[in-house]
Amino acid sequence: MPLPQTRQVAVAGIGMTAVARHSGRTPLDLAAEALRLAVDDAGLDHTDVDGLFSNVGDPLAVDYDRMAEAFGLTIRCAMQTWTHGRFVGTALQAAVSAVSLGLADVAACLAGVRFSAAGVVGGAQDTEGGRQGGGSHGEHPHYGMTAPGGGAAMAFRRYCDRYGYDPDLIGAVPVAFRRHARLNPGAQMVRPMELADYLAEPFIVEPLRRPDFALLSDGGACVLVTTLERARDLRTPPVVVGGMQGLRSGANEFIFAPPGLGVFSQSDDRQPPDNPVYEMAGLKGPGDVDSLQIYDAFSPNLVFVLERFGFAAEGEGLNWVQNGRIELGGELPVNTAGGLLSEAHLCGWGHMVEAARQVRGEAGDRQVPHCENLQWATTFGDSIIFQKDRR
């Protein structure tokens, strides 16, 4: 039988627990609360959930099968990626695709994460770096090259050398996201941080400083998607998934760089932006986007996203983020809840929850005015455009 006609899909429910550096709670407990919050938000019952998607599993979080059994779910479509925040967009896209094709009707993206039990990310016990051919952040332990931050630092230095920048300019990004976090009652890092404070912070892997690195957090989040038709009958304004494009890979890709920056396996050959997500969502391009959520594992990720997606020309991204352009009240507010850098590291799910709040108009002090088209985007090329229901 041929594949069926696709259905339109919307976010119908969101849930997020309190976050903390050390919560004293288990990932199972955090996931359970997030699920309860999301089904209540949607006006559904947990028994309505028939799809289960996650980008993180044991021991950082909980595997899909344990969650399904522990939460009384009957799932007919499940997917879990290798444990890594990078797959957050992919996991949500899988949930949307499943609902669109009718493999599920109510798909839950669910994660309870506990970084407090994880120890140092990188180094001697780092299984991610222990991969033939180098880890996916460029790890080569015998040279001391380790941790995602090592790869991010190497790529950012390359960018600064190539385009003639002082790396200290990146401070504009964590400063902006901290300002946003200070408007978010749920954020983990709310101490004021202006540029002078940022520059006084220690380097972790030069040229990146501690505030350029994502937080470590405990917390849970859940995003429920269903058909737009059903979402219109539920509790909250539907947040339509208007466009998507997938995760990129290949020799010319490095997770924390734009294609063709010339680090690790990349060629030294930048390409013009090629992003079909806008057309799918009925937009002309980045100029139609009201707000942006990016996977900010490291501050330079924003610079690279802006160039990859065409908000800024090649080599202009680090200039583009200066002087408040990316802040609430500026031209393109980014990571309005504070991001991985200042809100919390829930492997990207905090960003998806904030995206839905913004499009619903429920972001309070952080509300982007007339937020009708909100884009999720990453340095590794996946993207989702969330849109106001135009019924």
Place this chain on the structure above:
Amino acid sequence: MIRPAPVRTPDDDVFWSWTARRELRLQRCARCGRFRYPPGPCCPHCLDTAASWEAVAGNATLISWCRFQRQYFPSMPAPYVVVSVALEEGPLMVGNLLAGETETHDTTGLRAGDPLRLAFADHQLEDGRDVVLPQWTFRPGAGET
């Protein structure tokens, strides 16, 4: 200079047997002629499996560097520098910088595009075994301000 062990799988064995003899040899695809790194069973361009292990000239260009200020390995105290280099044959490699026989972590004046030269260094692994690692040093005329 003690190090964590390199990750080794059977795909890497021939590479390490050459470095033990202080030769940097990479696979060169028999079909398209390209050198490849990291070692692998097939050419990343044309997918062909026939290849020969050929010595590289030993010249490279600095692509980037980063300096670890936090300690991640028990045997490698911070600060230390890691470089990314492009061999003249094409592939990119990661390593450390030597000034003469010893590692340097001074990046003053370092710029992308600086010419570098292959230099082998003896290290001890954390488990006590010896290893020879390909490293990089400034080519004459480079690094001067």
